[in-house]
Amino acid sequence: MFTLLIVIIVLAFIFDYINGFHDAANSIATIVSTKVLTPFQAVVWAAFFNFAAFFISKYIFKEFGIGNTVAKWVNGEFITLEVILAGIIAAIIWNLVTWWFGIPSSSSHTLMGGFVGAALAHAGGFSGGGLDVINYAKVIPTFLFIFFAPLIGMVIAFIITILIVHLCKRSNPYKAENWFKRLQLLSSAAFSLGHGGNDAQKVMGIIGAAMIYYEGTQGNQMDFNQFVSQYSWVPFTSFLAMGLGTMSGGWKIVKTMGTRITKVTPLEGVAAETAGAITLFLTEHFKIPVSTTHTITGAIIGVGATKRLSAVRWGVTVNLLWAWIMTIPVSAVLAAIIYYFLKLFI
Numbered sequence: 001m002f003t004l005l006i007v008i009i010v011l012a013f014i015f016d017y018i019n020g021f022h023d024a025a026n027s028i029a030t031i032v033s034t035k036v037l038t039p040f041q042a043v044v045w046a047a048f049f050n051f052a053a054f055f056i057s058k059y060i061f062k063e064f065g066i067g068n069t070v071a072k073w074v075n076g077e078f079i080t081l082e083v084i085l086a087g088i089i090a091a092i093i094w095n096l097v098t099w100w101f102g103i104p105s106s107s108s109h110t111l112m113g114g115f116v117g118a119a120l121a122h123a124g125g126f127s128g129g130g131l132d133v134i135n136y137a138k139v140i141p142t143f144l145f146i147f148f149a150p151l152i153g154m155v156i157a158f159i160i161t162i163l164i165v166h167l168c169k170r171s172n173p174y175k176a177e178n179w180f181k182r183l184q185l186l187s188s189a190a191f192s193l194g195h196g197g198n199d200a201q202k203v204m205g206i207i208g209a210a211m212i213y214y215e216g217t218q219g220n221q222m223d224f225n226q227f228v229s230q231y232s233w234v235p236f237t238s239f240l241a242m243g244l245g246t247m248s249g250g251w252k253i254v255k256t257m258g259t260r261i262t263k264v265t266p267l268e269g270v271a272a273e274t275a276g277a278i279t280l281f282l283t284e285h286f287k288i289p290v291s292t293t294h295t296i297t298g299a300i301i302g303v304g305a306t307k308r309l310s311a312v313r314w315g316v317t318v319n320l321l322w323a324w325i326m327t328i329p330v331s332a333v334l335a336a337i338i339y340y341f342l343k344l345f346i
Contacts, residue, residue, distance in 0.1 A: 001217065004081045004346070008210045011088045013241045016203040018092060019107040020050065020245020022099045023199060023292055031188045031273075034266045036181045043247050045185070046192040051243035053196030054236060057284070064235055065287030066198060068224040069138050070205025071212070073112055074119040078133045082342050083122050084210045087114035090335035094327065106291030109327045111202055112142055115209075117332025121339040141288050146324055149279060149290040150298025157275035157302030164267055165306070180266035187273035192246075194280025195292045200235075200242040202289055207234050264300065272299040294324060 028042035037045060057064055074083070091107070091114040098105040119133045168176050208227045211234075215222050228235060264272065276296040283290045 001081065001214065004085065005210060005214045008081060008085050008088065009207055011085070011092065012203050012207050012210075013237065015088055015092050015095070015107075015111070015206075016200065016238055016241040017245035017248075018095050018099070019199055019203070020047075020242045021248035022095050022107060023195065023246070028188070031184055031269060033264050034181070034184065034269045036184045036188075036266060036269070042188075045188065046195075047243040047246040049189045049192035050196035050200070050246050051239050053193045053200065054239035056193055057197050057201065058235070061197075061284065063225075064201050064204055064228055066201035066284060066289045067204035067208060067228075067235075069142070069287050069289055070111070070115075070202050071209040071224050072135050072138045073115055073142070073205075074133055074209075075135050076213075078119045078123050079209055079213050080122060081210060081213060082339060082346055083118040084115070084206060084213075086118035086121070086335045086339035086342055087111070087116075088206060089338050090114035090117065090331050093334060094331050098323065098327075103323045105323050105327045106146070106293050107199060108142070108202055108289045108291045109146060109324070110331045111206065112139065112289075113328035113331030114335040115206065116328075117335035118339040120332070121336035142290075143328070145283065145288055145290045146294060146328075149283065150294040150301070152282075153272075153275050153279045153295045153298035154302035154305070156278055157271050157299040158306055160275055161268060161271040161303050161306040164271060168267075177266055180270050184266050184269045184273065187270045187277065190277035191273040191280070191296065194277045194284070196239055196242055197284050198280050198290060198292055200239040203241070204228075204235055204238045205289075207238070264303065268303040268306075272296065272303045275299040275302065291324070 028037075028039070028046050031037050031045075032039050032042050088111075091110045094105070094110045094114075095107055116134055116139065123133045205224075208224050211231060212222055212224070212227055215227075222230070273296075276292070276299045279295045279299070280290070280292060
């Protein structure tokens with residue numbers, strides 16, 4: 001059983017690393033498309049603030065609330081190491097598939113679909129008492145924010161853009177653009193802090209669920225906060241793996257996010273990234289895991305809509321929405337298949 005736990009921890013950090021390069025586009029797409037930074041400079045900038053988010057969560061929020069939420073998506077009696085392993089493998093596969101095809105899907109919902117799908121398979125499906133598997137108090141807010149996070153990002157970005165345009169309408173266009181290029185460094189850093197604080201904690205939650213289960217089999221009962229205190233290297237390493245993954249980039253998704261949804265100027269980049277950062281910090285405060293992909297996409301759409309609705313390439317946006325909706329069920333089915341396969345050997 002200890003060997004299985006080690007495999008889960010290693011795979012979880014691999015998922016965290018993949019999540020970093022899969023979601024690198026979220027942090028750097030606008031700053032690259034506006035040519036404020038080169039792609040290499042942008043990933044180093046984003047990676048640094050992804051990791052720095054560890055200190056924000058630990059010393060400002062003083063907790064890892066999103067990790068706690070993720071650890072409790074599934075009710076404790078249905079969590080086993082095999083369930084967690086199947087969920088992580090499914091999440092890694094779906095993340096790699098969507099990265100390969102340049103689809104900015106949600107790593108959060110991939111992980112949730114995998115975790116819940118494997119737990120349902122373990123319980124024998126809904127007909128086998130599977131209705132009790134899901135911790136609805138934790139899962140329902142996460143599910144609803146598939147739709148709320150991009151909407152919040154879109155509305156905030158729309159308002160910020162209108163305010164900036166109104167305040168700067170008499171400014172010298174050349175000077176204003178130079179100022180917004182500088183400000184985009186700050187807004188991009190803020191978004192990367194929000195990204196790290198949100199996404200790195202999801203892996204923490206999965207590792208926490210595995211280690212709490214393992215400790216329970218050894219007669220040591222602990223809750224999530226005790227896990228964080230006793231295994232303080234897990235949060236630190238989760239944020240570090242996220243940062244390293246971001247440095248690896250994700251250029252196909254950068255193209256989709258930075259150019260295909262709508263054309264973005266430095267002013268609009270500041271508005272989109274600021275709106276995304278505000279949304280991510282709000283959801284971290286309320287301990288709701290959200291998709292940074294969904295959030296920044298909504299913000300970019302909100303910025304584009306201030307010019308005219310036709311400035312947004314709605315065909316691309318609709319395709320993204322379908323990818324988002326399909327992520328949870330596809331990951332769940334994949335995890336269930338992997339769980340049944342694992343049970344043949346474990």
